[in-house]
Amino acid sequence: MKSIILMLALCLILQDSMEDFTTENATNIQTAIFGTSYNKYVRPSATTIVGIELNLLSINEMDVKKQIMSSSGWLTIIWEDPRLTWNPSVYGDIKYIYTKQDKIWRPELIVDNSVEGMSPLGHDELFFKVNHTGEVRWDPPGHYVTHCDFSITYYPFDYQTCSVEVTSFAFTIEALTLNSTYDTVNTEDYKANGEWILHSSRVEEHFLTEHGEKFSQLEFKVTFERRAKYYVTNVIYPLVLVSLLTNLVFLLPADSGEKISYILTVLLAQAVLLTLIGNSMPTTSVETPIIGMYISFVLLMAALATIITTLNLRLYLRTDQKAVPRWLKAFTFLVLLRINCRTAKVKEDDKALVVSNEDTINVEDVNGKGKTLKRMLNRPSQTPNKEDARFPFQCKEVSAFLDCFFFYLFNIVLIITTLVFLLVLAVSDVPSS
Structure with missing residues (x-):
């Protein structure tokens, strides 16, 4: 009995569904x-x-x-x-x-x-x-x-x-x-x-x-x-890597003859990166991207390293190795010696040069009796002045001190700048509310 009732209900549902739509009824609705x-x-x-x-x-x-x-x-x-x-x-x-x-x-x-x-x-x-x-x-x-x-x-x-x-x-x-x-x-x-x-x-x-x-x-x-994964591997990573290569110019020996060519290569690589990244940004002055400012700063540091390296090579290759500028002597005593863990002791060879302005000569007369003669030497004095006695370093040594100083300085500046740059990029931007 239940099955018959279910079949009848299903037939009624199918009949109703078939009567839901007819073209005649739809046309009548459109007309009405x-x-x-x-x-x-x-x-x-x-x-x-x-x-x-x-x-x-x-x-x-x-x-x-x-x-x-x-x-x-x-x-x-x-x-x-x-x-x-x-x-x-x-x-x-x-x-x-x-x-x-x-x-x-x-x-x-x-x-x-x-x-x-x-x-x-x-x-x-x-x-x-x-x-x-x-x-x-x-x-x-x-x-x-x-x-x-x-x-x-x-x-x-x-x-x-x-x-x-x-x-x-x-x-x-x-x-x-x-x-x-x-x-x-x-x-x-x-x-x-x-x-x-x-x-x-x-x-x-x-x-x-x-x-x-x-x-x-x-x-x-x-x-x-x-x-950002694509940009980290193709933009951020090479940019940071190239920026840290600037410091290595101060570790190259001056005798190698590669210091200038090395720093110029790094400088050109950074300029190319700046061009490539700039092409992917809109040409607008309303906003300046932080990554663009970072590249400009790194480019500036590479340019400064080029200038410093050039001047330092001139100091290293001076003909008169004792002709260290007075201001550089003072800077060496105040800063460079402390950074290089050196002292200002006069060398033993320099001490041996300190003699009297008068020479004492012992001679014997024909009778064999000893006599002492004192005479003034006409040759230039071998006694260095007080300033030279206090500064025993040559230009090559001061040049090496300067390389060490700028290596530490550039490392500190670039590492701190890079960390701040990455931190600002990672946490500063938030979606607009």
Whole structure:
């Protein structure tokens, strides 16, 4: 008995489902609601409320140089039209029908920040879904190429927020108001991008004022985080490595003859890196990326190392090795000797040169009696002056002291600068709220 009842219920359900739609009933609905009394140029009510949702499918491109975002998706647009209602029980229980936009009123909407034209949304061949309650649903797909203000200060560890602005073109807020269906962008069908990670999204409602009239606008904002792994291995790592090579010029022996060629090679390598990284950034002076400032600083340090190396080689190759400048002697006593763990003791060879200005000569006369003669020598004195006695180092030794000093100095400056640079890039940038 139960099985018979179930079979009968199933037959009734199948019969009802078969009666849900017939071409005759659908045609009768079209005739009834789109009769002579319906005017597609007249809005449904005094103030029509239009709900909009952005469904994001993919991010095709985010061009930092052109400052544009290319995305694909569709808008779900819903509004109420009381003229498009019917009783489903009268028309075979049909609850919705489809029609094209040439027969129905629709809101005039544009993407306000588009960079590829600002034609109204939609196409004549698109269908509208009309519910028996008067609810109209419109899903126009689109390829949106919109302007985006990129912030490159913390490139490549940056977040970028771009938007799609949908604005009522013809109707003011007294006639039409745009409301967001949800607080965020619909990303259920979103396909992941190889360069950008979808971080968050939000919707903001605004009003535009033109010639004293206000128009409703919805701004769909999407925040992306750059995938930094590629830039770490191909930009950050070689940049830091090349910057630390600058210090090694002070370890090369001056006799090798390679100091100038080495530092010039490092300088050119840094200049090439600056050019390559600069080509991937927008040509703007509004913001300067931290990585650009770091490369400029490293380039400056390499230029200073070139100048210092050149001057130091001149000191090393001086003909008169005792002719150390007075200021450099003072700097050697105050700084260089302490850094090199040396003392200012006079060499034993220099001490042996300190003799009297008078020579004593013993001679014997013909009688064999000893006599002592004192006479002044006409040759130059072998006694060094007091300054030379206190400074026993030659130019070559002072040059080696200077190399050691600048090696430590450049290491400290570059390592601290690099650590600060990496720390700032890693933790400073946060997504906009």
